[in-house]
Amino acid sequence: MTPVIALVGRPNVGKSTLFNCLTRTRDALVADWPGLTRDRKYGEGKVGDIPYIVVDTGGVSGYEEGLDLEMAEQSYAAIQEADLVFFMVDARDGVTASDLMLAKHLRTAGKKTQLVVNKVDGLNEDTVLLDFFELGLGEPFPLAASHNRGVTTLITEALEWFPDAEPIDPDALQGSGIRLAIVGRPNVGKSTLVNRMLGEERVVVFDQPGTTMDSIFIPFEREGVDYTLIDTAGVRRRKNITEAVEKFSIIKTLQAIQQANVVVMVLDARDSVVEQDLHMLHFVLQAGRSVVLAVNKWDNMTLDDREQVKKDLDRRMSFMDWADLHFISAKHGTNVGHLFASVQKAYESATKQWSTNHLTELMNGLVQEHQPPLVNGRRIKLRYAHLGGRNPPVIVIHGNQVEKLPSSYHRYLENSFRQILDLRGTPIRFEFRSGE
Numbered sequence: 001m002t003p004v005i006a007l008v009g010r011p012n013v014g015k016s017t018l019f020n021c022l023t024r025t026r027d028a029l030v031a032d033w034p035g036l037t038r039d040r041k042y043g044e045g046k047v048g049d050i051p052y053i054v055v056d057t058g059g060v061s062g063y064e065e066g067l068d069l070e071m072a073e074q075s076y077a078a079i080q081e082a083d084l085v086f087f088m089v090d091a092r093d094g095v096t097a098s099d100l101m102l103a104k105h106l107r108t109a110g111k112k113t114q115l116v117v118n119k120v121d122g123l124n125e126d127t128v129l130l131d132f133f134e135l136g137l138g139e140p141f142p143l144a145a146s147h148n149r150g151v152t153t154l155i156t157e158a159l160e161w162f163p164d165a166e167p168i169d170p171d172a173l174q175g176s177g178i179r180l181a182i183v184g185r186p187n188v189g190k191s192t193l194v195n196r197m198l199g200e201e202r203v204v205v206f207d208q209p210g211t212t213m214d215s216i217f218i219p220f221e222r223e224g225v226d227y228t229l230i231d232t233a234g235v236r237r238r239k240n241i242t243e244a245v246e247k248f249s250i251i252k253t254l255q256a257i258q259q260a261n262v263v264v265m266v267l268d269a270r271d272s273v274v275e276q277d278l279h280m281l282h283f284v285l286q287a288g289r290s291v292v293l294a295v296n297k298w299d300n301m302t303l304d305d306r307e308q309v310k311k312d313l314d315r316r317m318s319f320m321d322w323a324d325l326h327f328i329s330a331k332h333g334t335n336v337g338h339l340f341a342s343v344q345k346a347y348e349s350a351t352k353q354w355s356t357n358h359l360t361e362l363m364n365g366l367v368q369e370h371q372p373p374l375v376n377g378r379r380i381k382l383r384y385a386h387l388g389g390r391n392p393p394v395i396v397i398h399g400n401q402v403e404k405l406p407s408s409y410h411r412y413l414e415n416s417f418r419q420i421l422d423l424r425g426t427p428i429r430f431e432f433r434s435g436e
């Protein structure tokens with residue numbers, strides 16, 4: 001499982017700054033769930049190929065009388081769901097009353113904790129650090145987050161706590177077929193859908209050797225195709241559908257997304273698409289996973305409502321018009337079978353192989369149709385293209401000054417490659433390399 005790191009500490013110690021540094025490697029798209037988790041932010045980053053999840057909390061504010069309770073609860077909840085805590089303090093403020101209270105909580109919480117003294121820039125590190133031994137959390141780590149000083153060392157050393165953490169390799173679990181995660185907000189109908197999919201006549205569910213009934217991986221076969229369902233809804237552990245075994249967990253959802261080949265994103269037709277859905281989708285895209293969209297609870301909608309929802313989706317989901325979208329009723333089983341075809345298509349698109357020759361020829365054709373622009377009087381030259389990765393497909397384009405291609409040309413390439421290679425359901429990445 002991907003390690004989860006929580007950032008806790010008073011307001012203004014630099015948590016958001018560190019959060020941005022730690023998740024910047026992948027554009028810092030963040031699953032931010034107002035309402036559900038109030039001010040906890042979730043993001044993903046990587047050291048080399050090893051991914052981690054970072055949770056940023058609203059922080060504990062130090063009023064004279066003590067802790068702001070709601071803030072403290074946020075921190076305590078984040079600490080509980082984390083594997084490792086970065087407890088941040090401010091080098092310029094010394095040890096404060098709130099620091100002491102949070103430290104006390106952390107000493108008994110039983111979580112690996114790294115004390116981080118931020119804003120050491122311009123200060124004498126050796127003397128400033130001494131103060132913070134008082135917190136009883138071991139050796140403080142000096143950081144200047146806003147200067148990006150110490151960040152790489154901090155995260156690299158932190159990941160050494162997790163020797164089992166490994167790159168998520170789409171091929172690693174081969175033999176268990178297409179890894180499928182069903183995700184979405186609470187109550188959109190995930191468990192109903194999972195039960196419907198597994199309960200279908202044409203589905204054979206296997207008991208995986210070496211795993212117990214409460215495993216979150218459920219292998220099954222349908223019409224000769226192997227799948228492994230990653231069960232975030234805890235369906236298998238419920239005695240019946242009405243028993244909620246565990247609360248909805250964003251962390252579990254994010255981990256399932258990372259481990260999946262294809263994500264079925266469930267929306268509730270009655271809400272069409274809301275901010276929280278979009279945040280989750282951004283996380284899926286950032287992780288490079290394939291997507292099939294399922295608009296659930298399509299039963300019980302008036303024709304007018306259906307028209308409205310369709311218009312809404314057209315407008316707000318145009319940024320991923322390459323993903324299949326199905327209107328389903330998990331409750332009645334309507335259209336649920338169609339999801340499998342789209343899942344297969346998305347998986348094939350995400351994992352197909354193309355030779356360098358094929359991609360280069362294709363690219364040459366596109367260049368002939370539309371020349372790249374001139375830069376400083378010299379034309380940008382695209383020389384050859386090769387496949388640099390799968391799930392998602394990474395297309396690497398070599399040439400001269402290719403890093404100067406305007407974004408309109410990026411879009412032209414992406415749309416054309418998508419169309420000609422017949423890619424549905426998967427994001428595509430492009431890398432541009434000049435002069436080799």
Ligand code: GDP
Nearest residue numbers: 010011012013014015016017119144145146147
């Ligand atoms: P948060 O409330 O804990 O999330 O703190 P922020 O990340 O919003 O930072 C609070 C303030 O501290 C901002 O003005 C940052 O620019 C500043 N800050 C963050 N890191 C550093 C640092 O390493 N050195 C200095 N001097 N200022 C910093």
Ligand code: GDP
Nearest residue numbers: 186187188189190191192233296297329330331
């Ligand atoms: P989860 O929290 O996403 O796992 O959602 P559940 O599967 O527990 O479903 C939440 C509620 O929505 C339950 O009351 C379900 O009976 C209901 N529900 C699920 N799918 C459908 C559907 O297709 N149509 C209707 N009308 N209700 C549904």
